[in-house]
Amino acid sequence: MIGSKHLLLLAFPLLVAGCAGSVKPVGGAANVRVVESSVLPEPSGDDYRLPGRAYAIGPFDKLRIDVLGMPEFSLEEIQTDAGGHFSLPLAGSIEAAGLTPAEVAVVIRDRLRNQHVRDPQVSVNLTETVSQVITVEGEVKKPGLYPALGNMTLLSAVARAEGTTEFTNTKDVIVFRTVGQQKYAALYSLAAIRRGAYDDPQIYANDRVVIGDSPQRRLFRDILQVVPLITTPLVVALQNNN
Numbered sequence: 001m002i003g004s005k006h007l008l009l010l011a012f013p014l015l016v017a018g019c020a021g022s023v024k025p026v027g028g029a030a031n032v033r034v035v036e037s038s039v040l041p042e043p044s045g046d047d048y049r050l051p052g053r054a055y056a057i058g059p060f061d062k063l064r065i066d067v068l069g070m071p072e073f074s075l076e077e078i079q080t081d082a083g084g085h086f087s088l089p090l091a092g093s094i095e096a097a098g099l100t101p102a103e104v105a106v107v108i109r110d111r112l113r114n115q116h117v118r119d120p121q122v123s124v125n126l127t128e129t130v131s132q133v134i135t136v137e138g139e140v141k142k143p144g145l146y147p148a149l150g151n152m153t154l155l156s157a158v159a160r161a162e163g164t165t166e167f168t169n170t171k172d173v174i175v176f177r178t179v180g181q182q183k184y185a186a187l188y189s190l191a192a193i194r195r196g197a198y199d200d201p202q203i204y205a206n207d208r209v210v211i212g213d214s215p216q217r218r219l220f221r222d223i224l225q226v227v228p229l230i231t232t233p234l235v236v237a238l239q240n241n242n
Helices: 004-022 101-114 154-160 190-194 215-226
Strands: 032-034 062-067 075-079 085-088 092-095 122-128 133-138 144-147 173-179 182-188 208-211 234-238
Touching (some): 075 085, 154 190
Parallel strands (some): 133 208
Antiparallel strands (some): 062 075, 173 208
16 A cells, blocks of 8 residues: 555656646745655755855854863854954964864864974864854744754754744744755644654754745645645745745
């Protein structure tokens, strides 16, 4: 017997073929097409330069710098300036903007070696960011911008916004993301995630999370008449969408 999830995946190619001509623009957005995957594409390459979730450092981000066994070169917290620079004893001015914490650690290590510090072991951690954020809006208690740190998931992003309101429809959660100049949207059900129907998806910097009933959900209205949200998220690619 074929399960509902397999039937859903089998329906994707037929739906993709029909969507380009049948789904009309909504709110000024161009047509949408279903992606033949239940997983929202992850940012990569020029999107974030981050294999393994190591975000590129930006202006006014806060860092912790540790040099093993050398507290005089370690800093509990230091903030980059408007250009993404900071200064460290002996190492001088470091241009951190666009680099990952691991790359900054290499720069500091090499600078200290040039100052005759023997075999410095350097670690750099991003402790707070204003340049790498997610947006959480809709039916949550505290909508707004939140730092995108660590392995943030959809449930943890909702928790950062202090949870949903009393009357939130937790079946309607949309995540918007741009990867390689292509805009995507994925429709999730918090209730389905909580009961283990599918995995809690990863949330990345620059993602926009819309909770509850919203005008954006109309992007999925026609598609859901054919492919209901049963045991898997629904992912679409947006064309010329604002």
